[in-house]
Amino acid sequence: SASMRVGLMARILADAQLRSRVTVHPADIAQAQLPAGIDVALACGCIGFFDPPTRRALWPRLAAALAPAGVVLVDVMPLDRPQSIPESQVADVQVGRHRYQIWLGGQPAGADPELVRWRTRFGQSDGDMQIRSFTIERDWRAFGLDTVLDEAAAAGFTAERLADIPVPAALLRLA
Structure with a gap:
């Protein structure tokens, strides 16, 4: 979202090293042109905003854009179903x-x-x-990390679940 990009840009502008290495695109993930050779992709705090078709389309696009040793960090809310x-x-x-x-x-x-x-x-x-x-x-959209890992596996990713963190998360790598 535009508001998330503003917050991210404020942090990047304050760090010369980040300014030289990070690009923030003014598009949502469904329309963004992903560059080749991505070392790290972050899908943190956002994956639940995507409907199932957008989520399923994301993983093959990331697989095609990722550098050979690249990783995707993904997390979900600690809610695996809607609840009050x-x-x-x-x-x-x-x-x-x-x-x-x-x-x-x-x-x-x-x-x-x-x-x-x-x-x-x-x-x-x-x-x-x-x-x-x-x-x-x-x-x-409330769903468990297993849903994300299954979708990513269909695009050729393997997952390393991360422990001792506040939300369910994993590092994805191409198999």
């Missing part, structure tokens, strides 16, 4: 005179067996005065 997630506060930070707060919750969305509708509520205040508040709803 009670709203909880995930951030409460003071920046200067303003307090920023974020709450997150989710519910299964309709008849789709994978879909969760996440509701993110943002607030900004100055003392007791609310400056602004808004809510964003986004659909996310």
Whole structure:
């Protein structure tokens, strides 16, 4: 998404080494032209936004673009099916005179067996005065890491599951 690219670019702009090695494309993965010889591809915090056909089309494209020793790091949410997630506060930070707060919750969305509708509520205040508040709803597909690994295996990838990290993740390499 454009907002994710802005955040990523802010970090890259602050690091001269990254600026010389990282390219951020202004397209979603379904339309992006993937260059040949990719050493590392990250599919972190995003794979649940892709519908099943987009996910299945991604793996052969990455396989074709990856350098011989290249890897793909992929993760999924620790939810393998839609479920109710009670709203909880995930951030409460003071920046200067303003307090920023974020709450997150989710519910299964309709008849789709994978879909969760996440509701993110943002607030900004100055003392007791609310400056602004808004809510964003986004659909996310909940599935386990096994689903991703099966899809990637069909494109020739082998997987190394990663342990001792907060979310299910794996490194994919071409077999």
